[in-house]
């Protein structure tokens with residue numbers, strides 16, 4: 001919580017200073033100075049190819065920055081590994097991978113609880129050892145409305161329920177900062193409203209940074225929005241502010257790669 005430079009407690013859960021990433025000379029992200037206020041829901045939006053996913057990968061340390069620094073609660077995490085960053089409380093919502101798909105909902109959440117308790121992700125060896133976590137796992141499944149499908153394999157869930165399971169597994173890690181990568185992507189409209197409500201509820205008491213293409217979800221959830229275009233911050237503000245900015249409108253009308 002202490003800024004290593006100033007020694008003061010940071011108001012920002014996540015901050016980047018001059019963050020950049022280039023791939024073979026191409027700047028996917030350039031000089032991004034992001035400030036995500038503690039306890040807020042903050043969106044990163046922009047046309048296709050704007051650099052949103054690259055930013056997320058930099059924040060979770062999946063990618064190594066070419067330039068700049070990343071602070072988590074004022075602490076410089078630029079040189080830490082993904083697992084260290086997760087231990088410090090910054091967690092990206094799990095994509096339900098092939099490995100997790102054959103597990104039931106309950107097992108998926110237990111695995112995440114085990115990781116939180118320091119057991120790592122070596123679940124193929126230790127499912128028996130974590131059976132004591134069932135009660136907590138059931139609580140989390142109830143919280144996201146999946147208690148009745150606790151014993152159903154993830155692969156059999158509807159798209160919306162898979163995203164709810166992702167949120168339950170993320171909540172199992174009790175992150176102080178939750179990164180959500182396009183949580184409503186590919187969803188039918190019937191799933192969007194419940195998942196939006198779930199995110200609103202999951203955000204209580206934490207900071208959420210969300211990449212989301214659905215702008216009505218962004219406007220309903222996020223108090224602050226950073227707009228990226230061509231790897232750079234184009235604009236930042238409330239939804240009303242950014243949506244009425246001429247540069248943002250122009251980027252969305254034709255500046256993206258395929259929007």
Ligand SMILES: Nc1ncnc2c1ncn2[C@@H]1O[C@H](COP(=O)(O)OP(=O)(O)OP(=O)(O)O)[C@@H](O)[C@H]1O
Nearest residue numbers: 023026027028046047048049050051052053054055
């Ligand atoms: N590993 C890579 N190697 C080369 N170029 C890359 C790599 N990853 C991303 N890029 C390029 O960097 C730019 C930003 O990509 P990124 O995926 O971050 O954009 P995005 O805003 O998440 O887009 P979308 O909304 O389509 O997911 C794009 O032009 C992309 O082609």
